[in-house]
Amino acid sequence: MKYIKINPADNVAVALQDLSKGEVVEGVTLKVDVPRGHKIVLKDLKAGENVIKYGFPIGHVTVDAAQGTMVDHNCIKTNLEGLLEYKYEPIFEIAGQAGNDARHARPDRASQYTFKGYRRSDGQVGVRNQIWVIPTVGCVNGICQEIVEAFKQECPGHPGVDAIVAFPHNYGCSQLGGDHENTRTILADMVHHPNAGGVLVVSLGCENNQLDAFRELVGPVDESRVRMFVTQKVKDEVEYGLQQLREIYAVASKDVRVDVPVSELRVGLKCGGSDGLSGITANPLLGVFSDWIVAQGGTTVLTEVPEMFGAETILMNRCQDKATFDKTVHLINDFKEYFMKQGMPVYENPSPGNKAGGISTLEEKSLGCTQKCGKSIVRGVLKYGERLSVKGLNLLSAPGNDLVASTALASAGCQLVLFTTGRGTPFGSFVPTMKISTNTPLYEGKPRWIDFNAGVLAQDELMDTVAPRFIDYVLSVASGEPVNNEKNGYRELAIFKQGVTL
Numbered sequence: 001m002k003y004i005k006i007n008p009a010d011n012v013a014v015a016l017q018d019l020s021k022g023e024v025v026e027g028v029t030l031k032v033d034v035p036r037g038h039k040i041v042l043k044d045l046k047a048g049e050n051v052i053k054y055g056f057p058i059g060h061v062t063v064d065a066a067q068g069t070m071v072d073h074n075c076i077k078t079n080l081e082g083l084l085e086y087k088y089e090p091i092f093e094i095a096g097q098a099g100n101d102a103r104h105a106r107p108d109r110a111s112q113y114t115f116k117g118y119r120r121s122d123g124q125v126g127v128r129n130q131i132w133v134i135p136t137v138g139c140v141n142g143i144c145q146e147i148v149e150a151f152k153q154e155c156p157g158h159p160g161v162d163a164i165v166a167f168p169h170n171y172g173c174s175q176l177g178g179d180h181e182n183t184r185t186i187l188a189d190m191v192h193h194p195n196a197g198g199v200l201v202v203s204l205g206c207e208n209n210q211l212d213a214f215r216e217l218v219g220p221v222d223e224s225r226v227r228m229f230v231t232q233k234v235k236d237e238v239e240y241g242l243q244q245l246r247e248i249y250a251v252a253s254k255d256v257r258v259d260v261p262v263s264e265l266r267v268g269l270k271c272g273g274s275d276g277l278s279g280i281t282a283n284p285l286l287g288v289f290s291d292w293i294v295a296q297g298g299t300t301v302l303t304e305v306p307e308m309f310g311a312e313t314i315l316m317n318r319c320q321d322k323a324t325f326d327k328t329v330h331l332i333n334d335f336k337e338y339f340m341k342q343g344m345p346v347y348e349n350p351s352p353g354n355k356a357g358g359i360s361t362l363e364e365k366s367l368g369c370t371q372k373c374g375k376s377i378v379r380g381v382l383k384y385g386e387r388l389s390v391k392g393l394n395l396l397s398a399p400g401n402d403l404v405a406s407t408a409l410a411s412a413g414c415q416l417v418l419f420t421t422g423r424g425t426p427f428g429s430f431v432p433t434m435k436i437s438t439n440t441p442l443y444e445g446k447p448r449w450i451d452f453n454a455g456v457l458a459q460d461e462l463m464d465t466v467a468p469r470f471i472d473y474v475l476s477v478a479s480g481e482p483v484n485n486e487k488n489g490y491r492e493l494a495i496f497k498q499g500v501t502l
Contacts, residue, residue, distance in 0.1 A: 001460050003040065004280060007055035012039040012071065014053075014276055014358070016458040031068040036439065037276025037358030037422065038072055041065045051076055051360075054279065056311075058364035073350065073360040080310055080347040080362060083336055088325040091317045093375040113296060116257035116479035117264065117415075118197065121222060125264040126194035127415040127478040128432065129255045130163045131248055133200045133241075134190055136214055137172030137207035140231055144168065144202050147241040151249070154242070160253030161197065163486070164245075167430060167493040173207035174502040184209055185385035186495050188218045189411035191226060192387070195431055197252030198225045200244050205232030224251045257480065263297030265478060266388055268409030268417035268431075269372040270303065272402040275422025276358025277438040279368025282420035282454035285436065287374035288467045289418070289474065294376045294392050301388070301414055302373040303396040303405050305335040309347060310363035311370045315395065319378045327381035331397050338498070353423045372420065384496055388413040403494035406433055416477060424449050427492055428485025432477055435484065436470075451483045 003025050005013045013025050019034040026042050034040055039053065045065040050057040059076045118126040133144045144166040151164060158164055167190070171183040187209075191199050203211040211230055218226075227244040231237035269286055271278055290300040302308075308315060312332045319325040339346045347362045359365050379392035385408070388394060398408035406417050406429035416431050422438035424446045437443040440455035452473055457466055477483055485491065 001458060004458075005042070006053060006280065009052055009055045011042050011045065011052045013042055014039060014280060016277065016280070025068075028068045031066065032070055034070045035358070038070050039276070039358065039360070041067050041069050041071055043067050045071075050079070053364060054367045056363070056367055058310075058367065059361040071360070072358070073355040076360045078310075078347045078361045078363060082346075083333055086313065086316055086325075086329050086332075088319070088322050089317050090319070092377060093318075113262040113475065114259045115262060115265070115475045117260040118194065118255050119258055119260065120194045122192070124192075124194035124413070125260050125415070126197070127265075127480075128162045128195040129160070129197040129252060130165060130195055131158075131161055131198040131200070131245065131252055132190060132196045132430070133164070133166040133202060133245070134187055135166075135168060135172065136187065136201060136203040136209045136211060138168065138170045139173070139204045139207065140202050141166075141168035143231060143237055143241070146238050147200070147202070147245060150238060150242050151245045155249065158249065158253070160255070161249060162480070164249075165430075165491055167491070169493050169495060171495055171497070172209040175208060175497075176500055176502065179497050179499045180208055182385060182497070183495050184214060184217055186407065186411045186493075188214070189385060189387060189413075190430065191218050191221065193410070193413065193430075195415055197255050198248035199227075200241060200248060201226070201228040202237075202241060203228065203230045205230040224248075261297070262293065262475065263391070265293060266299040266301070266412075266414045267293060267474070268301050268303070268406065268412070268414035270402070270406055270409060270417055271307075271369055271372060271420040272400075273421040273423030273425050274354050274357065274359055274365065274368065275438055277455070277458055278357075278359075278420055278422050279364075279371055280438075281457040282422075282436045282438040283368055283371040285454045285457065285463070285467060285470055286372040286418055286420060288463060289374075289470060290372065290393065291374035291376050292467070292471060294374075297391060299388060299391045299394065300373060300376075301382070301394045301396050301409055301412055302370070303398040303409055304369060304400040305331060305397055306339075306346075307362070307366050307369040307400045308332060309336070309366055310361075311366035314370060315373075315378060318375070324378055324381060328378065328395060331381055331395060335397070335399075357422050372418075382412055384408060385411060387411075399496060401494070403427060403429070403492050404496050407492075407494045408496070416474075418474070420454070421450075426485065426488065426490055428483075428488075428490040430491055430493055432483045433485045434474070434477060448484055448488060451477075
């Protein structure tokens with residue numbers, strides 16, 4: 001398969017591989033070479049006419065575009081502008097499932113699918129058993145790392161615990177208002193995350209994020225697993241922290257995996273370094289997975305609010321009721337107002353890498369991005385830093401930035417993040433961050449980055465065979481199989497910042 005016309009209404013096709021001048025696409029002879037992922041004009045377009053992809057306008061051409069030529073960001077302009085008025089017009093489709101044995105699964109039926117997870121005393125389930133060392137402020141980042149390294153030398157391989165990790169960040173002091181609360185909230189979310197069998201919180205003592213107030217925000221914890229201390233109040237902060245870590249490890253290392261129904265899985269959906277195949281291969285694969293896990297009673301979370309702009313009405317009309325619709329409207333408009341308050345353009349989103357890969361406008365990016373959540377009903381809408389409370393498909397307020405959005409998904413309680421990419425990226429959040437390539441050359445070229453290849457969907461392999469294989473892989477990762485970011489030790493923490501630094 002060399003190209004695809006995604007929707008019968010489309011006036012462009014997408015090259016699935018590099019095409020040469022003279023080749024024929026949908027009965028149209030190419031007048032130029034067209035790189036993989038880029039759009040081919042199927043009929044003459046006059047300046048101002050809309051380009052249709054996925055069955056929707058993705059912008060209009062700024063110059064005449066002849067059939068057989070290529071249209072990209074140089075000759076397309078967005079149709080989006082300003083705040084919009086929205087009306088709730090629910091459209092509930094039947095979400096298709098992957099694999100014959102899952103085709104008739106229902107959310108109200110006990111799942112027959114399981115994974116090996118860690119049941120926590122608060123009722124949550126983790127897919128990893130790790131010990132996290134979390135600084136309340138960036139000033140003690142080095143101390144946290146020193147404590148971790150000292151413990152690893154003392155206890156090589158740390159049997160019974162998947163990883164012992166320090167999570168440095170730049171915040172916790174010199175912040176005001178929302179930024180200060182964002183930092184406190186995300187760090188508190190980490191303390192309660194089920195992937196952590198133990199947590200050591202390390203404070204300096206003079207920072208804005210005071211430990212006593214932070215402890216109150218965190219609330220009740222199992223004190224055999226969660227310890228906190230102020231470095232300014234102890235004589236040798238490394239030795240003191242090391243002793244705390246020893247005691248946490250003695251408890252956490254005894255945890256064992258047990259069979260858990262897949263309904264306990266909470267999975268974040270994210271894309272980055274997208275290309276023209278993202279909305280054709282990897283994102284639809286995640287959509288099938290999302291519908292499947294929701295049908296099993298599980299949970300998926302879609303974020304990247306700026307990458308919903310232009311496709312937001314699709315999500316709004318899938319909201320379970322008017323109250324959920326109203327929350328989604330606020331989710332969208334609050335983010336647009338945030339852009340406008342900063343004096344920034346709302347609809348200039350595709351990055352240089354996106355554009356080079358064939359994505360021209362925000363509408364095009366959003367229509368591809370939102371495919372990650374399939375066709376399920378939207379059950380919940382979360383503020384930034386808010387933790388999951390409703391099963392099924394949820395929407396989460398966070399920006400499109402890869403590290404910030406992935407951190408937000410993990411903080412909401414997702415045990416792992418599925419991350420589609422057409423350009424490739426090596427990073428990881430504080431939960432397993434699985435990379436799914438949109439094209440096979442990326443998978444073959446970056447084996448240390450990419451965990452699963454969805455590019456085979458552009459090579460005549462059917463979704464009915466790829467999706468069950470992908471589901472099996474996700475369940476194996478949930479049961480302990482490490483993904484590349486874990487193998488490489490790439491784990492990052494990034495907190496959303498909007499305001500003033502003192």
